[in-house]
Structure formats: C-alpha cells, structure tokens
Amino acid sequence: MNDYAALLIPLLIINAMVQLLSFMLGYLSKKFGYGKPVEVKLSDEKTLVGQSGETLLSLLARNNLLIKSSCGGKGTCGECRIACKSEEHNAVIAWNSIERSLIPENELKTAHRLACQQKLKQNISVSLPGNSAFFNKKTANLIKFEAISISYKKLFFRLPDSTDFKPEPGQYIQIFIEKDSDIFIRSYSIASFSNDGIFELNVRFVEDGVGSTYLFELKEGDEISFFGPMGDFRVPENHCGPLIFVAGGAGFAPIKYILLELYKRKFSDEVFFFWGVSSFADLYDSDLLFSLAESNKSFHVFFSVMNYSDSQPFKLFKGNVIQCLENFWIEKPEAVVPKLILLSGPQKMVEKTCEFFSRNGINPQSIIYDKW
Ligand SMILES: Cc1cc2nc3c(=O)[nH]c(=O)nc-3n(C[C@H](O)[C@H](O)[C@H](O)COP(=O)(O)OP(=O)(O)OC[C@H]3O[C@@H](n4cnc5c(N)ncnc54)[C@H](O)[C@@H]3O)c2cc1C
Numbered sequence: 001m002n003d004y005a006a007l008l009i010p011l012l013i014i015n016a017m018v019q020l021l022s023f024m025l026g027y028l029s030k031k032f033g034y035g036k037p038v039e040v041k042l043s044d045e046k047t048l049v050g051q052s053g054e055t056l057l058s059l060l061a062r063n064n065l066l067i068k069s070s071c072g073g074k075g076t077c078g079e080c081r082i083a084c085k086s087e088e089h090n091a092v093i094a095w096n097s098i099e100r101s102l103i104p105e106n107e108l109k110t111a112h113r114l115a116c117q118q119k120l121k122q123n124i125s126v127s128l129p130g131n132s133a134f135f136n137k138k139t140a141n142l143i144k145f146e147a148i149s150i151s152y153k154k155l156f157f158r159l160p161d162s163t164d165f166k167p168e169p170g171q172y173i174q175i176f177i178e179k180d181s182d183i184f185i186r187s188y189s190i191a192s193f194s195n196d197g198i199f200e201l202n203v204r205f206v207e208d209g210v211g212s213t214y215l216f217e218l219k220e221g222d223e224i225s226f227f228g229p230m231g232d233f234r235v236p237e238n239h240c241g242p243l244i245f246v247a248g249g250a251g252f253a254p255i256k257y258i259l260l261e262l263y264k265r266k267f268s269d270e271v272f273f274f275w276g277v278s279s280f281a282d283l284y285d286s287d288l289l290f291s292l293a294e295s296n297k298s299f300h301v302f303f304s305v306m307n308y309s310d311s312q313p314f315k316l317f318k319g320n321v322i323q324c325l326e327n328f329w330i331e332k333p334e335a336v337v338p339k340l341i342l343l344s345g346p347q348k349m350v351e352k353t354c355e356f357f358s359r360n361g362i363n364p365q366s367i368i369y370d371k372w
Pocket residue numbers: 070071172186187188189190201202203204205206207208209210211212213231250251253254346370371372
C-alpha cells in the first residue's frame with residue numbers, strides 16, 4: 001500500500017461515519033419530531049407555541065411565565081406540577097422515574113406531570129393544580145454590590161416600578177438566565193427589601209455554577225429578569241413562642257429579612273439563631289446581628305466557623321453549625337422549648353439538622369425549611 005492509499009482509507013472511513021451519523025440524526029428527528037412546532041393551551045385559553053423536545057417549564061419561562069419551581073428544573077423540588085392533556089389521548093401519562101417519586105399518588109391519577117420533565121411532543125392543554133398560579137416576568141437593575149469575601153457577594157437591585165412587588169420576609173425570586181440559547185432558572189432569597197423597591201440578594205459563589213457566576217459578574221446598571229416573589233418560608237404574623245433559626249452559608253439571606261421584620265414589630269419571645277460558614281471571612285453582618293442582640297435581650301446569636309485563627313474579635317464555635325447546635329442543646333435551660341424552627345441552606349445541612357431535632361423529640365411539623 002502506497003502513502004496516498006494509507007492517507008485516503010482513514011479519510012473515507014471518517015466520511016462514511018459522518019454520513020451515517022447525519023442519516024441517523026435525520027431519522028431520529030423525523031421519528032421523534034425534535035424541532036417541530038407544538039401548541040400548548042394554558043388554562044386561561046392562551047396558547048403558546050413551543051418546539052418539540054423542549055421542556056414545558058422552559059417554554060413557559062421563554063414566554064415570560066413561570067410556576068413555582070424552586071430547584072429551577074433540576075427535578076428535585078417536585079413543585080412544578082401541572083395537569084396535562086393531549087388532544088389525541090385524554091391524558092399524557094408516560095411519567096419518568098423522577099415524576100413517579102415526586103408526584104403524590106392522587107395527582108398521578110389526575111395526569112399531573114412535572115413541567116421540567118415534560119418534553120413537548122404533541123399538542124397539549126395544561127392546567128395548574130389547586131390555588132397555584134403563573135408568575136409574570138419582571139426586571140430590575142443592579143444598583144450596587146458589596147464583595148464580602150471571595151465566595152460571597154451582596155447585590156442590591158431596584159425595580160423600575162415596584163408597585164406590584166412586595167416580597168414577604170423569607171420569600172425568594174427565580175432569576176431567568178439565557179446562556180448559549182439555553183434557559184436556566186435559579187432561586188435566590190430576598191435578604192432585605194425597602195419600600196422604594198430596592199431588594200438585596202446574598203449570593204455564594206459556586207465553581208462553574210451558572211446562576212452564581214452570572215450574578216457575580218453583573219456590573220452596576222445591568223438588568224436581570226426574574227419571577228416572584230414566592231415561597232412559604234416564614235414566621236406567621238401572629239406567631240408567639242420561642243423560635244430557632246439555623247442557617248448554612250447564604251441560607252442567612254431569608255433569615256436576615258425575617259429577623260429585621262420580627263424586631264420591627266418588637267417580637268419579644270426568645271429567638272436563637274445559629275449560623276455556620278466555612279471561613280471567618282464569609283461571616284458578614286455580624287454588627288447588625290450584635291446590634292439586634294443588644295437592643296433585644298431575647299435574641300441570641302451563635303456563629304460557627306469551620307476554620308479560623310485564634311485571634312478573632314468575638315466568640316465563635318469551631319466546627320459545623322449542627323455541632324454548635326448540639327453544644328447549645330446540652331446546656332439549654334429546660335424551659336426553652338422551640339415552638340417553630342426555620343432551617344435554610346444546603347440540602348445536607350438541612351437534612352442533618354432535621355435528624356438532630358427528630359433525635360431530640362421535636363415534632364417535624366414545627367420545622368419549616370428552604371433547602372438547596
Ligand atoms: C428557595 C431557594 C433559595 C435560595 N437562596 C439562595 C440565596 O439566597 N443565596 C445563594 O447563594 N443561593 C441560594 N439558593 C441556591 C441557588 O438557587 C443555586 O442553587 C446556587 O446558587 C447554585 O447555582 P449555580 O447555578 O451557581 O450552580 P449550578 O450550575 O446549579 O451547579 C454547578 C455545579 O455546582 C454544584 N453545586 C450546586 N450547588 C452547590 C452548592 N451549594 N455547593 C457545592 N456545589 C454545588 C452542582 O452540583 C454542579 O455540579 C437558593 C435555592 C433555593 C431552592
């Protein structure tokens with residue numbers, strides 16, 4: 001075999017493989033109809049046109065609508081439930097394993113699907129369960145930011161018109177991000193809100209994270225699109241009795257807004273707040289928390305830090321937030337029985353804290369959480 005033939009044969013093989021691949025793609029696209037227009041009729045008779053293959057959640061978001069979906073389509077929260085019917089068949093029933101594990105049995109019977117798992121294939125009509133509703137897209141501009149450490153940033157946004165934006169303490173927004181023609185939705189809790197429409201987010205940077213990188217790279221004046229406010233992580237207005245809050249990292253954000261509002265209305269029952277971070281540099285707003293403790297003798301704050309040097313300006317617990325809580329529990333006066341416990345932060349921390357309270361005889365119904 002001469003040199004020319006030795007070069008030609010691999011080229012012919014590669015060419016044949018490319019032809020075969022494009023034929024297979026064409027066949028699959030014809031068979032499954034990817035990219036074909038598909039109509040989705042909403043409960044209010046509005047019809048959206050999507051492309052086969054895209055998810056119902058992404059179609060809604062592209063059309064400036066969203067339903068509650070705190071995990072942003074990762075298939076973990078189970079909130080994006082929606083009843084789907086096709087024109088040809090009465091119900092669309094091919095649930096995947098994520099849907100089977102997250103949709104309650106009674107809703108499986110009524111053809112509910114997860115909008116983030118439902119890939120459009122045929123024309124369908126959808127309706128929302130119970131009293132859930134569509135959220136409309138809003139915009140806000142970054143007016144200032146504050147870098148706390150290499151991992152944390154505070155961001156302050158203002159809405160052009162804040163008349164219909166009144167977040168309750170503990171609520172969050174879902175930010176809409178378009179990147180390389182894909183759509184991403186990420187949830188961030190409101191850390192404070194003032195009546196002139198300025199709201200604050202506290203963001204922890206996640207390596208290669210779409211949402212946190214997007215927010216970390218914003219410059220003053222940049223506009224964001226978002227849905228909300230939404231969520232039920234809150235202290236009921238008429239609540240009385242001792243409260244425990246436990247936060248991991250940026251899980252402080254919703255608790256900060258709740259605490260600020262509680263003490264505006266002069267809450268006087270005992271409040272114990274445990275906050276854990278990885279390094280001392282990540283602790284922010286300690287002045288604010290100390291001043292709350294100074295003016296409200298029933299407010300107690302405990303900081304836990306995984307790593308820090310010995311010379312720190314105030315008392316810290318070395319370790320994670322659950323160890324700090326365990327330490328407190330051993331010495332806690334018997335009279336302190338929490339009526340309500342709010343947990344906020346990474347999933348593992350929240351689950352381990354729930355286990356801790358369960359071991360210590362706390363009724364799970366007195367615990368509410370935001371986990372991610
Ligand atoms: C109700 C709610 C409120 C929230 N509030 C806040 C808030 O106030 N501030 C805030 O910073 N975040 C908050 N989050 C988390 C936030 O929505 C994002 O999940 C987080 O910012 C990571 O998203 P990302 O797009 O940057 O990373 P992704 O693109 O989702 O993930 C990139 C990679 O990092 C991994 N990863 C994702 N999260 C973590 C993590 N926590 N630790 C380590 N690895 C991770 C992923 O598995 C993936 O491999 C909240 C979440 C929920 C559900």
